[in-house]
Amino acid sequence: MSRRALTAREAGLLSCHVCGQLARPPEGAAHSLRCPRCRAPMHLRKPASVSTTWALLIASIVMFLPANLLPVMTTTSLLGSQQDTIMSGVVFLWQSGSWPLAAVVFFASVMVPLLKIIALVYLTLSVQRRSTQNLLQRTRLYRLVEFVGRWSMLDIYVITMLVALVSFRGLATIEAGPGAIAFGAVVVLTMFAAMSFDPRLIWDPLAGRSADPHPAHHD
Amino acid sequence: MPAPAAHLKLPADLVACHECDLLQTEPALLPGQTARCVRCDAFLARNPPDSLDRTLALTLTALVLYVIANAWPLVGLDMQGRVVAVTLFEAVQVLWRDGMMPVAALVFGTAILFPLLELVMILLVLVPLRLGRVTPRMAPFFRLVRSLKPWGMVEVFLLGMLVSLVKLSHLATVILGTAFWATAALILALTFAGRAFDTRLLWQTPLPDEAEDLLVTSR
Numbered sequence: 001m002s003r004r005a006l007t008a009r010e011a012g013l014l015s016c017h018v019c020g021q022l023a024r025p026p027e028g029a030a031h032s033l034r035c036p037r038c039r040a041p042m043h044l045r046k047p048a049s050v051s052t053t054w055a056l057l058i059a060s061i062v063m064f065l066p067a068n069l070l071p072v073m074t075t076t077s078l079l080g081s082q083q084d085t086i087m088s089g090v091v092f093l094w095q096s097g098s099w100p101l102a103a104v105v106f107f108a109s110v111m112v113p114l115l116k117i118i119a120l121v122y123l124t125l126s127v128q129r130r131s132t133q134n135l136l137q138r139t140r141l142y143r144l145v146e147f148v149g150r151w152s153m154l155d156i157y158v159i160t161m162l163v164a165l166v167s168f169r170g171l172a173t174i175e176a177g178p179g180a181i182a183f184g185a186v187v188v189l190t191m192f193a194a195m196s197f198d199p200r201l202i203w204d205p206l207a208g209r210s211a212d213p214h215p216a217h218h219d
Numbered sequence: 220m221p222a223p224a225a226h227l228k229l230p231a232d233l234v235a236c237h238e239c240d241l242l243q244t245e246p247a248l249l250p251g252q253t254a255r256c257v258r259c260d261a262f263l264a265r266n267p268p269d270s271l272d273r274t275l276a277l278t279l280t281a282l283v284l285y286v287i288a289n290a291w292p293l294v295g296l297d298m299q300g301r302v303v304a305v306t307l308f309e310a311v312q313v314l315w316r317d318g319m320m321p322v323a324a325l326v327f328g329t330a331i332l333f334p335l336l337e338l339v340m341i342l343l344v345l346v347p348l349r350l351g352r353v354t355p356r357m358a359p360f361f362r363l364v365r366s367l368k369p370w371g372m373v374e375v376f377l378l379g380m381l382v383s384l385v386k387l388s389h390l391a392t393v394i395l396g397t398a399f400w401a402t403a404a405l406i407l408a409l410t411f412a413g414r415a416f417d418t419r420l421l422w423q424t425p426l427p428d429e430a431e432d433l434l435v436t437s438r
Contacts (some may be wrong), residue, residue, distance in 0.1 A: 157379025164310035
């Protein structure tokens with residue numbers, strides 16, 4: 001941007017994340033501030049944003065392997081017993097001719113969690129390196145991550161309904177497997193990781209280019 | 220806990236973008252218009268026509284639909300004359316009994332508890348507002364609405380249910396229950412209620428006196 005833009009932080013202001021009220025912190029008081037209008041806790045930036053995001057990301061990467069390798073359900077029928085992982089569920093849908101649904105499930109259960117982790121790692125690294133490139137694109141990427149993240153819960157609901165409906169004792173039963181717990185953990189952990197990331201950190205290095213009396217602290 | 224002082228000299232229409240922290244003036248919005256950040260295109264505010272009445276009507280509709288969606292069976296399965304039909308809560312119970320407590324808790328929270336809490340909290344905020352009784356005491360309810368919102372996943376649940384029905388359609392005859400249609404309608408009501416809700420309505424009350432006492436005039 002050619003024109004120097006002023007942020008709330010540069011103007012010495014805090015903005016309330018609940019009601020949007022701008023406020024000037026009283027001198028000397030930097031901790032446990034509350035919004036004068038709605039009483040929500042006020043922070044200049046989400047506290048310990050980068051380190052919290054890293055911790056949740058690492059936890060979700062750890063859970064990602066069992067989520068995809070362990071069976072999410074076991075089908076027992078007259079024909080015998082069969083174990084399914086997330087991926088084999090997609091393959092089953094594909095082979096039975098439901099291509100649109102196979103694509104939806106593949107996207108929501110396999111691609112979204114993976115791309116979400118990669119995107120958040122990239123965003124957090126670029127913020128730590130104080131990159132000033134692709135600011136708008138990175139903000140859009142963050143928005144996308146926040147928006148699509150919830151759709152990964154799809155397979156959890158599929159498993160729930162299958163387990164609940166297919167309970168014909170003697171004919172066919174479906175039971176949930178340990179992979180479902182790991183998969184649920186990945187979804188919840190990546191959602192928390194996206195929430196703990198503060199997109200304003202993407203734009204903060206711009207302020208550092210001028211004479212900034214208060215250099216940014218990211219952790 | 221000290222409150223940061225609101226700065227009276229700040230123009231009332233000055234806002235900071237929640238995603239890039241840029242200070243800007245929020246334009247006066249005609250009914251139906253949306254304001255976006257000039258730098259990062261983030262959503263700033265919307266001026267939906269008749270916001271209060273429409274949000275209230277749609278939220279009450281959603282509450283009725285929610286009750287139907289949870290009290291009646293969602294779907295049934297007819298397998299060689301044996302019929303199984305489940306409500307959402309029964310599905311969660313089956314998971315719990317199978318030893319999948321974390322998954323059962325996740326489904327209970329995201330598909331049953333959080334959507335209900337969100338509806339109730341919105342009503343707790345909007346009904347007093349409609350009756351002209353505005354108190355700062357409703358702020359914590361609104362804060363709860365905001366933090367619950369990402370965790371209510373009724374629309375993801377409906378898609379998951381559809382996927383599970385496609386998977387079962389070759390095994391048994393699928394019967395769509397009353398609650399299935401109520402859930403579909405509930406998603407519409409929730410979406411339109413969210414679009415009709417102008418959160419700025421909540422913050423038009425003057426600041427409490429004690430906040431003005433803490434004013435820091437200038438630097």
